[in-house]
């Protein structure tokens with residue numbers, strides 16, 4: 001039954017991707033006029049605090065679920081094994097560092113530090129979380145290069161999602177909203193395009209390692225079918241993103257286009273959350289034999 | 290736009306060239322057994338060892354060798370080589386007969402796999 005661990009994994013990757021991506025976007029848009037980005041900068045710390053609290057609660061539960069899968073037992077029976085799992089298994093050791101990084105992240109989110117320092121800290125600490133996530137997953141079967149590529153895949157996902165959520169987050173009342181959309185959208189579009197290229201290359205690489213050219217596994221194995229669902233959801237986001245890029249972005253001076261853009265961006269965020277859900281399922285499904 | 294397209298294509302090509310070096314594999318299934326699955330031996334083996342296709346966790350590695358009487362003839366704890374891939378267990382004195390090796394392991398990627406196979410020890414003059 002992978003529903004419970006996959007749900008935990010989904011919440012974890014969504015939270016850490018969002019913190020990573022919004023922190024990166026805060027750094028990328030530092031040069032923008034302060035009156036246009038005022039709402040974005042005001043709302044960021046609250047978002048980070050809420051997400052780090054979520055990570056603080058879900059991470060130990062996700063670790064326990066993984067321990068249950070390894071020991072093939074229930075939560076209450078796995079408890080006495082936790083110290084041994086953390087000491088003696090690769091995934092347990094990775095989780096020890098991951099839990100520590102989550103605690104540091106939560107503290108950093110509540111410290112009254114300068115905005116730029118906070119953004120750098122959030123980015124670095126979530127990058128560390130992604131690294132330990134890569135080490136405690138399928139990528140470890142294929143060596144260091146695969147772990148690095150898996151990390152890049154997760155980082156690109158975070159950049160894309162974070163840029164889209166940042167755009168929504170910065171929308172307060174007009175005229176600030178119009179200024180923010182006009183200033184931030186080109187940066188969102190550039191980040192999204194780069195992320196899509198990186199996600200496609202690294203995602204296909206990871207898929208090839210797990211499935212090879214055995215294309216029948218795409219339909220015959222649970223892992224392959226999940227991957228197909230993920231690709232289908234990804235294709236819909238791409239269509240929506242392409243529509244925004246080709247039809248909407250060039251008319252941002254018109255209020256109606258800005259409204260359309262925000263509506264489409266909200267839909268893209270929901271669809272990307274679905275893609276993250278499929279990714280979490282993949283991470284919890286044994287690759288086919 | 291053209292440069293961006295070219296960069297994406299380069300990344301894809303590099304990924305596939307690198308990927309070609311590490312083809313798809315399954316995780317923690319036996320690659321080689323000793324005695325091998327289905328083998329008939331003229332003398333009883335002193336140990337059973339299984340080489341897996343990916344490293345496994347020592348903490349959760351289990352292996353037993355059951356005779357037709359249902360008794361486990363494995364002696365002591367299983368040992369794992371330093372690369373984490375070969376699991377062995379010493380055996381007590383095996384009488385002629387059919388033995389079933391049952392294994393259960395956890396791959397370092399946390400997934401659980403198990404399985405079994407048989408080998409036969411021939412009696413003297415059989």
Ligand code: HEM
Pocket residue numbers: 009013133134137138139153154156157158160161199200201202203204206207210227231234272275276279280282283284287
């Ligand atoms: C061509 C497109 C894509 C392909 C072929 C692809 C494929 C994959 C594969 C094979 C994995 C490894 C799962 C495993 O066995 O552990 C993975 C993980 C992941 N993918 Fe993708 N992916 C693609 C696009 C995306 C997109 C658009 C996103 C989100 C924006 C995304 C987010 C992730 C994340 C966050 C993980 C890590 C999951 C975890 O460790 O919990 N991927 N992807």
